[in-house]
Amino acid sequence: MPYIEVDNLDDPRLDAYARLTEAQLRNRLEPEKGIFIAESIKVIERALAGGMQPVSVLMTPEWLESAASTVDAIEKAAPEEGGIPIFVAPENELKKLTGFALTRGILCAMRRPVLPSxxxxxxxxxxxxxxxxxxxxxxxxxxxxxxxxxxxxxxxxxxxxxxxxxxxxxxxxxxxxxxxxxxxxxxxxxxxxxxxxxxxxxxxxxxxxxxxxxxxxxxxxxxxxxxxxxxxxxxxxxxxxxxxxxxxxxxxxxxxxxxxxxxxxxxxxxxxxxxxxxxxxxxxxxxxxxxxxxxxx
Structure with missing residues (x-):
């Protein structure tokens, strides 16, 4: 799937990464719509191995090559036909996100799992x-x-x-x-x-x-x-x-x-x-x- 380039974090499609609080992401009223954010290649790959469903990806251009196999795995795990949006934003924009320096260039929004009893x-x-x-x-x-x-x-x-x-x-x-x-x-x-x-x-x-x-x-x-x-x-x-x-x-x-x-x-x-x-x-x-x-x- 082609990458979607965005200039800044004001794009409403990036709300999950830039504006929604953890409580809003969790969505207690409609748990089936809740999501969480996974950061870094290792964490994302472990999430995929654990059966988590990706919703979208946000990354910097510098990581397009090194994260290629991870992005491929994300797209294969996407529940919708045609894949999911892969947003690419400048690193200086992503640095505005709290803790982004620790994420190693890639974030993935994922669907919260239904917890068993x-x-x-x-x-x-x-x-x-x-x-x-x-x-x-x-x-x-x-x-x-x-x-x-x-x-x-x-x-x-x-x-x-x-x-x-x-x-x-x-x-x-x-x-x-x-x-x-x-x-x-x-x-x-x-x-x-x-x-x-x-x-x-x-x-x-x-x-x-x-x-x-x-x-x-x-x-x-x-x-x-x-x-x-x-x-x-x-x-x-x-x-x-x-x-x-x-x-x-x-x-x-x-x-x-x-x-x-x-x-x-x-x-x-x-x-x-x-x-x-x-x-x-x-x-x-x-x-x-x-x-x-x-x-x-």
Whole structure:
């Protein structure tokens, strides 16, 4: 498909990139029309591999050659016959976009996926683990590890947690109603596209759905729940009983305040990471990486 040259970002066809807020992109009233923005070749390619549907592309002339194979893959994944618009704008114009210097020359607007229910998602996790075990000729050991993000509002932390989850073998991520959107532009960028590799969904749509109702859903699915929190009755991360749990949901709290009291009281375990030199806690992204390394091996 021929490229569409635009002189500046005032073109209304570029609203998704230049003017719409993240809330408008998400389109809560009509979720099927919601979109998100993927930045850089690697992130876009991971999004395509994860089945995301492209809507349009915005790039600079300097990247036409190096991004040619990625653009070709985007056009092949386009749901409409005849491809999608590929806009080309001067680099000095794209630099007006916040964070464009980190995008490496190409942006892609993509359709937001329809999220499955928690039950559907964890059923898929079971099927995938069983399939992989069968392919390897070994029995499925039944071990499942999911991460639950309660009220984490920093998009950088959410992106970093997804990247650790992908790298260290977490089966799925569940985000509570008060957690920020994993498809927010910065979260996607920081995750390096791993948000499209790790299965995830929301556990509830409103604050009434968490923690009591959400913890009950996990229990019904056979999961033990572990709250990562500082508490007098907490157990150490290396506890053998914790590691022996077949299905375990690891719950991480918001920056600063951590998990709510109701969440901690409703969990089967309260878990702490042993510290030295008087340090009381780690940043939630760092804490998640340590926890995944210990319990997801």
């Amino acid at each position: 928690v039950e559907e998602l964890l059923d898929r996790v079971d099927e995938e683990r069983q399939r992989k075990a069968q392919a390897c000729g070994i029995p499925d050991d039944g071990r499942r590890r999911v991460a639950v993000l309660e009220g984490i509002v920093d998009h950088t932390n959410v992106g970093a947690i997804f990247r650790s989850a992908a790298a260290l073998g977490v089966d799925a991520v569940l985000v509570t109603p008060t957690c920020c959107d994993p498809l927010y532009r910065r979260a996607v960028r920081v995750s390096m596209g791993t948000v499209f590799q790790v299965p995830w969904t929301r556990i509830g749509e409103s604050v009434r759905d968490w923690p009591a109702a959400g913890l009950a859903r996990l229990e019904a699915l056979g999961y033990k729940t572990a709250a990562l929190a500082l508490s007098d009755d907490s157990i150490a991360l290396g506890d053998e009983g914790l590691a022996a749990c077949e299905k375990l949901a690891l719950i991480f709290g918001t920056e600063g305040d951590g998990l709510s009291r109701k969440t901690i009281e409703g969990c089967n375990y309260t878990v702490r990471i042993p510290m030295m030199h008087g340090v009381d806690s780690l940043n939630v992204a760092a804490a998640s990486a340590v926890t995944f390394w210990e319990l997801c091996r």
